[in-house]
Amino acid sequence: xKLAHAAxxxxxxxxxxxxxxxxxxxxxxxxxxxxxxxxTALDGIDLSVARGAITGIIGRSGAGxxxxxxxxxxxxxxxSGRVVxxxxxxxxxxxxGLRDLxxxxxMIFQHFNLLSSRTAFENVALPLEIAGLGRQAIRNKxxxxxxxxxxxxxxxxxxxxxxxxxxxxxxIARALATSPKLLLSDEATSALDPETTQSILAxxxxxxxxxxxxxxxxxxxxxxxxxxxxxxxxxxxxxxxEKGRTFDVFTDxxxxxxxxxxxxxxxxxLPEAIARKxxxxxxxxxxxxxxxxxxxxxxQQPLISKLIQELGSEVNIIAGTIDEIAGEPYGxxxxxxxxxxxxxxxxxRFYRETGLQTEVLGYVA
Amino acid sequence: xxxxxxxxxxxxxxxxxxxxxAAAGLIGSLIGLPVGVFLATSGKGELFPxxxxxxxxxxxxxxxxxxxxxxxxVAIIPxxxxxxxxxxxxxxxxxPLTVATIPFVARLAxxxxxxxxxGLIEAARAMGATPLQIVxxxxxxxxxxxxxxxxxxxxxSLVGYSAMVGAVGGGGLGDLGIxxxxxxxxxxxxxxxxxxxIVLVQAIQSLGDALARRFDKRSRKT
Numbered sequence: 159x160k161l162a163h164a165a166x167x168x169x170x171x172x173x174x175x176x177x178x179x180x181x182x183x184x185x186x187x188x189x190x191x192x193x194x195x196x197x198t199a200l201d202g203i204d205l206s207v208a209r210g211a212i213t214g215i216i217g218r219s220g221a222g223x224x225x226x227x228x229x230x231x232x233x234x235x236x237x238s239g240r241v242v243x244x245x246x247x248x249x250x251x252x253x254x255g256l257r258d259l260x261x262x263x264x265m266i267f268q269h270f271n272l273l274s275s276r277t278a279f280e281n282v283a284l285p286l287e288i289a290g291l292g293r294q295a296i297r298n299k300x301x302x303x304x305x306x307x308x309x310x311x312x313x314x315x316x317x318x319x320x321x322x323x324x325x326x327x328x329x330i331a332r333a334l335a336t337s338p339k340l341l342l343s344d345e346a347t348s349a350l351d352p353e354t355t356q357s358i359l360a361x362x363x364x365x366x367x368x369x370x371x372x373x374x375x376x377x378x379x380x381x382x383x384x385x386x387x388x389x390x391x392x393x394x395x396x397x398x399x400e401k402g403r404t405f406d407v408f409t410d411x412x413x414x415x416x417x418x419x420x421x422x423x424x425x426x427x428l429p430e431a432i433a434r435k436x437x438x439x440x441x442x443x444x445x446x447x448x449x450x451x452x453x454x455x456x457x458q459q460p461l462i463s464k465l466i467q468e469l470g471s472e473v474n475i476i477a478g479t480i481d482e483i484a485g486e487p488y489g490x491x492x493x494x495x496x497x498x499x500x501x502x503x504x505x506x507r508f509y510r511e512t513g514l515q516t517e518v519l520g521y522v523a
Numbered sequence: 524x525x526x527x528x529x530x531x532x533x534x535x536x537x538x539x540x541x542x543x544x545a546a547a548g549l550i551g552s553l554i555g556l557p558v559g560v561f562l563a564t565s566g567k568g569e570l571f572p573x574x575x576x577x578x579x580x581x582x583x584x585x586x587x588x589x590x591x592x593x594x595x596x597v598a599i600i601p602x603x604x605x606x607x608x609x610x611x612x613x614x615x616x617x618x619p620l621t622v623a624t625i626p627f628v629a630r631l632a633x634x635x636x637x638x639x640x641x642g643l644i645e646a647a648r649a650m651g652a653t654p655l656q657i658v659x660x661x662x663x664x665x666x667x668x669x670x671x672x673x674x675x676x677x678x679x680s681l682v683g684y685s686a687m688v689g690a691v692g693g694g695g696l697g698d699l700g701i702x703x704x705x706x707x708x709x710x711x712x713x714x715x716x717x718x719x720x721i722v723l724v725q726a727i728q729s730l731g732d733a734l735a736r737r738f739d740k741r742s743r744k745t
């Protein structure tokens with residue numbers, strides 16, 4: 159049995175390589191005994207986490223994110239459905255099998271969960287001690303890991319002597335100690351300031367690229383997903399309501415909850431003063447207010463100056479953002495121009511020809 | 524009473540007190556600490572879930588702790604005789620002192636262990652640690668400052684308890700104070716006993732505090 163497993167790993171079948179690292183199949187999790195106090199945390203989750211990718215699960219607090227990520231390493235058990243990690247069903251494992259699986263899965267936490275009685279070095283050494291490695295083997299592993307996370311000079315420091323960002327770096331080094339194939343991140347940047355968040359995210363991205371490590375992260379911050387996740391799933395009240403490539407979901411959210419989570423990102427917001435005056439239909443002297451979205455090809459071209467020439471009318475830029483989502487450029491501008499029939503027709507033609515995505519928000523006098 | 528005589532009396536009483544406190548403290552902690560670990564980890568959904576045993580042992584601990592010490596001393600005389608062959612004297616007094624120490628240490632150790640952040644247990648589980656590894660590498664290591672203070676408190680309390688075992692001929696400082704200071708009305712002996720006790724307790728507490736501070740890495744020192 160053990161031999162067969164080793165052989166399968168050294169010579170993987172092509173399909174096995176393509177199989178997801180983590181698959182949730184119709185997973186439901188209820189807390190409490192039957193009756194009124196029962197609470198359904200997760201309800202029919204179907205989701206797969208691609209090998210080598212960074213997948214983000216975003217949702218409000220209480221949406222079920224934490225429960226979902228804890229199913230992967232068996233800290234929680236599914237009430238029904240299957241959770242499969244690298245071909246192994248987590249729910250079918252006995253305690254010892256579960257411990258073996260956990261040694262192949264690293265995890266980092268919102269509050270770092272470092273032992274205050276151990277130095278940075280000793281904290282990183284802990285999972286190796288637990289796995290039964292010798293003193294010398296541990297020393298050989300921990301040093302390079304602390305270097306990797308940029309804390310080579312802080313090995314002898316206690317967590318209380320480190321900043322939040324440094325603590326999370328120790329947490330990351332610790333999670334990588336047993337050379338896992340999967341890294342779980344439980345709100346790892348939620349307790350950090352924006353600048354530190356960015357540096358931790360850059361580190362995770364680097365590790366993902368250099369070690370080919372699959373990363374599954376949960377967060378309530380769209381900034382995190384936008385910055386590093388190639389794929390995203392949106393969870394709300396225990397259900398996955400939207401999933402796909404981060405760029406697609408973020409630039410074209412289908413669900414109201416997704417839009418709410420993305421507010422501030424999904425294109426420029428209309429200034430309050432203009433939003434109040436907005437009418438649904440054009441009047442005699444009104445101006446059209448239009449949101450123009452650029453991405454992919456269109457983000458690279460000087461389309462606004464072309465639009466102005468084409469319309470033969472003044473174009474007013476009301477609001478706008480230029481950004482990058484999952485590494486792809488993305489821009490959104492809210493502009494206004496005269497709502498006369500001929501200008502509107504010319505605009506319509508221009509948008510058709512260039513393939514710009516537009517949305518008429520309304521008309522102002 | 525001549526100063527020489529007083530000094531000899533004090534020295535003998537002090538050595539008896541120290542013997543009783545040290546022996547009862549050591550044996551009581553060796554038994555009480557594991558009981559405390561069990562109490563802290565055997566609740567529902569914890570590392571070694573055994574809610575029924577947890578409740579039974581908890582009840583025994585409570586019963587032992589609510590029995591006044593002087594009653595415990597006489598109540599377990601048959602047991603004391605079984606262990607030491609006698610029911611009077613310093614060695615005999617160590618038995619009830621130890622019996623009283625076990626539940627005391629157990630509750631204090633339980634409290635110290637429960638102070639450890641639950642997130643650390645979760646992190647260790649996520650690393651694939653066994654429950655025993657979690658106890659030794661996480662709980663006991665992290666609770667070390669708290670356990671040190673618990674042990675200090677135990678020793679200080681034992682000094683107090685040991686004053687009562689004069690009732691079974693246990694000797695010690697408390698006994699000296701009662702027999703000479705009170706019954707023979709020798710205030711100078713009483714004063715000397717009280718001074719020695721104060722110095723002893725102060726020394727134990729200072730040592731314990733210093734050790735706990737050394738083990739505690741939670742506060743930033745710069």
